[in-house]
Every structure is written in C-alpha cells, then in structure tokens.
Amino acid sequence: MFDNVSFFVTTLLQGLLPTVIATVGGIVLATLLSFGAGLALLSSSRLVRGLSRTYVEFFRGTSELVQLFWIFFVLPVLVGFQLVPLFAGIVVLGLNHGAYGAEIVRGAVQSVPRAQYEGCVALNLTPAQRMRRVILPQAVVEMLPPFNNLFIQLLKNSALLSFISVADISYLGTERLNVAFGDQSLLIYSLMLVFYLVLSLLITLLMRTLERIGSARLGRGPSPMSQVPTTVDGGAR
Amino acid sequence: MLWDWNYAVDILPKLLRGLLVTVEATLLGSALAMVLGLVFDLVRRSGVPVLSLLMRAFIEFVRSTPLLVQLFFLFFVLPDFGITLGAFTTGVIGLGVHYGTYTAEVYRAGIDAIPRGQWEACTALNLPRSRVWIGVVLPQAIPRVLPALGNYVISMFKETPLLLGISVIELVGAARDAGSDTFRLVEPLTMAGLLFLLVSYPSSVLLRKVERRVGYAT
Numbered sequence: 001m002f003d004n005v006s007f008f009v010t011t012l013l014q015g016l017l018p019t020v021i022a023t024v025g026g027i028v029l030a031t032l033l034s035f036g037a038g039l040a041l042l043s044s045s046r047l048v049r050g051l052s053r054t055y056v057e058f059f060r061g062t063s064e065l066v067q068l069f070w071i072f073f074v075l076p077v078l079v080g081f082q083l084v085p086l087f088a089g090i091v092v093l094g095l096n097h098g099a100y101g102a103e104i105v106r107g108a109v110q111s112v113p114r115a116q117y118e119g120c121v122a123l124n125l126t127p128a129q130r131m132r133r134v135i136l137p138q139a140v141v142e143m144l145p146p147f148n149n150l151f152i153q154l155l156k157n158s159a160l161l162s163f164i165s166v167a168d169i170s171y172l173g174t175e176r177l178n179v180a181f182g183d184q185s186l187l188i189y190s191l192m193l194v195f196y197l198v199l200s201l202l203i204t205l206l207m208r209t210l211e212r213i214g215s216a217r218l219g220r221g222p223s224p225m226s227q228v229p230t231t232v233d234g235g236a237r
Numbered sequence: 238m239l240w241d242w243n244y245a246v247d248i249l250p251k252l253l254r255g256l257l258v259t260v261e262a263t264l265l266g267s268a269l270a271m272v273l274g275l276v277f278d279l280v281r282r283s284g285v286p287v288l289s290l291l292m293r294a295f296i297e298f299v300r301s302t303p304l305l306v307q308l309f310f311l312f313f314v315l316p317d318f319g320i321t322l323g324a325f326t327t328g329v330i331g332l333g334v335h336y337g338t339y340t341a342e343v344y345r346a347g348i349d350a351i352p353r354g355q356w357e358a359c360t361a362l363n364l365p366r367s368r369v370w371i372g373v374v375l376p377q378a379i380p381r382v383l384p385a386l387g388n389y390v391i392s393m394f395k396e397t398p399l400l401l402g403i404s405v406i407e408l409v410g411a412a413r414d415a416g417s418d419t420f421r422l423v424e425p426l427t428m429a430g431l432l433f434l435l436v437s438y439p440s441s442v443l444l445r446k447v448e449r450r451v452g453y454a455t
Contacts, residue, residue: 061441062433065398065409070430073422078239152301159303163402170306178313185313193302193310200301 004184008177008191015172016195022089022158022168023199027151029094030101034147037098038105039131052102059099065160068092072164089161097154101147108142109135141214148207152200159196169195245424248415252425255411256432262329262407263394269333270393271386274340278348279370281341299338305399307331312403328400336393340386347382348374384448391437391444408432 040052059067071092076082083091112135120130162171173192178185281292299307308331315322322330351374359369398409406414412429416422 057438058434061395061438062430063395063398063409065401066412066426066430066433069409069413069422070426073416074426077423156301156303159305160399162305170303170309173306174309178309182313183317185310185317189306189310189314192306193298196302196306197298 004181005187005191008181008184008188011172011177012169012191012195015167015169018086018161018166019155019158019168019170019195019199022086022093022161022166023151023155025090026093026097026154026158029090030097030150030154031147033094033098034101034105037102038109041102041106042109056099056102059096064092064096064157065163067096068160068164085161085164085166088164089158089166093154093158096157097150100153101150104143104146104150105139108139108146111142112138137214138218141211141218141220144207144211144214148204151203151207155200155203156196239423241421241424244419244421245428248412248425249428251411251415252408252428252432255406255408255429256436258325258405258411259394259397259407260436262325262332262397262400262405263390265329266332266336266393266397267386267390269329270336270340270389273333273337274386275344277337277341278344281345282348296338296341299335304331304335304396305402307335308399308403324400324403324405327403328397328405332393332397332400336389339389343382343385343389344378346385347378350381351377381451384444384451387444387447388441391440394437394440395433 037052037055040048041056043049043052068089071083072085072088116134116138117130120134125133158168159170161168162174165171165175169192173188177188181188277292277296281289281296283289308328311327311331312324315327355373355377356369359373364372397407400407401410401413408429409426412425413422415425
C-alpha cells in the first residue's frame with residue numbers, strides 16, 4: 001500500500017504553493033482589514049463606527065462558502081468580469097477573517113489600561129502619537145495569541161477554495177489522487193492532514209516568536225497567554 | 238435585469254428545504270460536539286498516562302487541520318473499513334468530532350474555573366469520584382460555559398455548507414442546484430447569504446444577552 005507514497009507526496013506538494021499563497025495572501029489582507037475595521041470600531045464618529053460594525057457583522061454572520069460563491073459566481077454578473085479563482089479566494093479569506101480580527105483588535109486596544117490614555121493626554125501627545133507610540137505597542141502583544149488562532153482558522157478554511165477549483169492540497173488530493181486511487185483513501189487523506197498540520201505548526205511557531213519579540217520590547221517576560229495555548233475561545237471563531 | 242423577483246419566489250421553497258437540512262445538521266452536530274467535548278476533556282484530565290497524552294495529541298491534530306479534509310476522510314476512508322454511513326450521518330459525525338475538540342477547551346476552562354475549595358470540600362466529605370463530578374463540579378461548570386458553547390453552535394451553523402463537499406444538499410447546495418438548472422446564480426446565492434444572516438445574527442445577539450446575564454465573557 002505504500003508503493004505510491006512518493007507519487008502522492010509529489011502531487012500534494014504541487015498543491016502546497018496555492019495553499020500557501022492563499023493563506024499568506026489571506027493573512028496579509030485579513031491583518032490590514034482587522035486593524036482598519038478594528039480601529040474604526042473605536043472611532044468617535046458614529047458613521048465610521050456604523051460602517052465598520054456593518055462590515056464585521058455581515059461577514060461574521062454569513063457562511064464563508066456563500067461569500068466565496070457569491071464573489072466568484074455572482075459578482076461577475078454584476079460587474080462584468082470574473083476574478084481568478086485564487087485571487088477570489090484570497091479576497092474572501094481576507095474579508096471574512098478580517099471581520100473576526102477586527103474584534104480582536106478592538107478588544108486588545110480596549111484592554112490597554114485607562115491610565116495609559118490619561119498619561120498620553122497629560123504629556124500632550126497627539127492622538128496619532130498616542131496610538132502609535134503608546135497604545136498599539138502594548139495592544140499588539142495582546143493580539144498575537146488570538147491572531148494565531150485566527151490565522152490557523154484561515155489556513156484551514158483555505159481548503160474551501162477547492163470548491164472553486166483552486167488546485168490546492170485539498171483539491172489535488174481529492175480530485176486527482178482519490179479519484180484515481182480510491183482504494184488508498186486512508187493514506188491519501190492522512191498525508192493531506194499531515195500537510196495541513198505542519199503548516200499550522202509553522203504558523204504557531206512564527207506567532208510565538210513574534211510574541212516573544214513583542215513582549216521583550218515592552219520589557220515583559222513571555223506573556224502568560226503563551227503558556228496556555230487557548231482559553232474558552234478555542235480555535236474557532 | 239439583475240434581480241428577478243418571480244424567480245426568487247420560485248426557488249424560495251427549495252432554499253428553505255436546504256436551510257432545514259443545515260439546521261438539522263447543526264443541531265445534531267452540536268449535540269454530539271457537546272457530549273464529545275466533555276468526554277474528550279475528561280479523558281484528557283483522567284491522568285491515565287498514555288491515554289491522556291493520546292487524547293491531547295488527537296485534539297491538537299483535529300483542531301489544526303481543515304474540517305473539509307476531515308469530512309472527506311470520513312466519507313472515503315470509513316467505507317474501506319466496512320463502515321458505510323450516509324453522507325448526512327458522516328457530515329454530522331465530522332462536525333461533531335471537529336467541534337468536540339473546540340468544546341473540549343471550553344469545558345477545560347469551565348472546570349478549571351471551579352475554585353479549589355470545592356475539590357477540597359469533596360475530599361473532606363469523602364465523596365466518591367462519581368459524585369464529585371456529577372454532584373459538584375459539572376453542575377457548576379456547565380451553566381457557566383453554556384454561552385461559549387452557544388457561540389460554537391452558531392459557528393458550526395456557518396460551517397455546515399462544507400457538507401456540500403460530501404454531497405449533502407444543504408442551503409448552499411440547494412442554492413447552487415437551483416442556479417445550475419437556470420444558469421442564474423445571483424438570486425439563489427444572495428438569498429442563501431441573507432438566510433444565513435437572518436438566522437445567525439439574531440442568535441448571536443440573543444447569545445450576547447445571555448452571556449451578559451450569566452456574567453461570563455468569553
């Protein structure tokens with residue numbers, strides 16, 4: 001049964017690149033949107049808050065697969081051009097997880113002690129300086145553990161792209177390998193799961209490193225959050 | 238013409254039937270996840286050397302890999318071992334096991350939050366282990382974790398469309414089928430999205446209220 005292992009692995013490796021591109025692209029877009037929308041949720045303008053709240057609730061309230069199909073099948077009818085599948089996937093992964101990330105950013109910024117704001121006001125810092133120099137450096141460290149969960153979630157959801165035939169690990173494993181070697185499903189799917197496991201371990205490793213750097217810059221030891229991988233929020237949303 | 242109301246009304250019953258399947262899968266999957274999560278966590282903290290280590294590894298593994306691939310795994314691999322289940326049943330099991338590893342973390346947090354004194358009192362009263370869990374620990378832990386579990390029910394609801402991958406016709410599948418008959422996907426997919434919003438947004442607002450009442454923020 002192990003005769004084909006090397007063929008399976010080579011085929012799945014071809015799917016690694018699309019999966020990684022979708023994940024990295026999704027992470028970059030999601031991070032940008034998280035900060036944009038998360039800070040907008042804290043804005044003093046009611047309009048800005050409302051817009052960002054709508055974005056967050058809309059993307060958190062609907063299924064990611066619907067969003068994917070909508071952008072891939074419906075949007076072309078409305079605007080007249082179709083997105084490349086991989087690109088559509090990155091956009092959806094980014095938009096969807098950005099909405100979840102916005103709540104993380106909002107929560108972390110709000111968790112910075114009130115006295116820090118007051119100190120900034122007393123020192124006559126401008127709001128921009130206050131945010132950039134004082135609040136965010138402290139908030140970002142708090143954000144890293146939940147962002148780690150979010151990014152792993154994003155990696156896992158990148159498997160959805162196989163529905164719009166992006167040739168990622170899930171697609172190749174199912175459409176190419178399992179179709180041809182149906183009697184070796186156990187091996188094929190175990191290999192696929194291991195691929196994803198390794199990728200998510202890489203994400204965790206990277207985030208832990210960032211966390212250590214972030215805490216060290218603030219002159220703190222490793223955050224207690226890094227010892228307890230997850231609390232109630234778990235790995236999902 | 239971008240939006241055809243007659244067509245939208247025509248396909249609505251089909252979509253609602255799909256929604257029903259989605260809701261059924263969510264409810265059954267959640268029930269399974271809530272039971273399995275508790276079992277997973279109890280096994281993990283059982284202290285049996287190899288068993289609790291294996292449990293921990295299993296939980297990490299399932300949490301780190303995509304639900305879609307796990308569904309395929311169950312759907313294609315189980316029959317090789319002589320276990321033939323329908324697509325819907327496979328889907329419910331997949332959802333239940335995947336979310337069971339999430340709820341295991343919820344139970345862990347809930348049980349860890351029980352004050353030490355409660356355990357010590359149980360020891361002092363010489364209660365048997367079963368009474369400690371059933372009579373003291375779980376009745377305090379479970380009500381406090383209910384909102385967190387509820388959050389997972391809502392997120393499971395939004396992930397059930399993955400069952401489409403193993404040919405269960407739920408809401409999104411119904412929308413896609415409706416669209417492929419007529420080559421019009423604008424109405425079915427938009428309506429599917431709105432139906433999701435219509436169910437999940439009120440539920441999450443309600444849940445936030447409950448959460449505030451229980452005084453347990455996630």
